[in-house]
Amino acid sequence: LDTNEIFYFESVDKKTFIYMDKEVFQTHLRLYELEERLKNTDFFRASKSTIINLRKVKNIVPMFGGRIEILLDNDEKLVVSRQYVPILKNKLDL
Template identity: 35%
Template sequence: MKIVINKILEKLDIDESAVFNIFAVTPSIEKAISYLEESNYTIVAQDIDSDKFVQLKVMDILYLEYLERQIFLYTKKRTLIMKDSLSNFSKTLPNEFVRISKSTIVNSLDIKTFIAQKNGNLTLETLSNEKLIVSRRYVTNVKKALQNSND
């Protein structure tokens, strides 16, 4: 197991290392390895403020919206834009990303709280204090994603 983790750290270009004495590879261990592998996956998008194209780690995305045939990517520090269809782009996203409406996908690891509404929708708050509406149709997706992140 030590070899696998070292290879992941090398791919991620991380100088830090850790040694784990693992007797069996459990689903939790597999999930941790998968997360380490996915955390370095990057895309290229255009910064709205500077119009420069930048490389962005996908796991830095808090949420994304599809508006006017463009995908707006929101991080803690900036907003970026890219041209792609939401259905096409969503296929490349890690499992931590969950659709909350027809045009919005959120990183489930960045969900801080959520509140049920009388109409069946949810209002969720991200770690960056953004409030997003989860439409009734996608409430089950959010609950599953949050449950999976706790497993």
């Protein structure tokens, strides 16, 4: 799979899924393994259950409680957990 086409990865019930524009695939890799493989790329660990492709981000909206909502190019909304917000700000030079 071309990583440029991936919107995000999500872990649900000990299974990891790859979300693309129109398709969803399952992978045997765990999120921590993907995170390691995607180090120094435009992918960002947004929560315990998601890794987001920052190249697919359309909009970033601050939320109550220190979290951030991310709107992707495919109009899906994901939430960045409070503990990951400083890392996101650093990665985006905010």
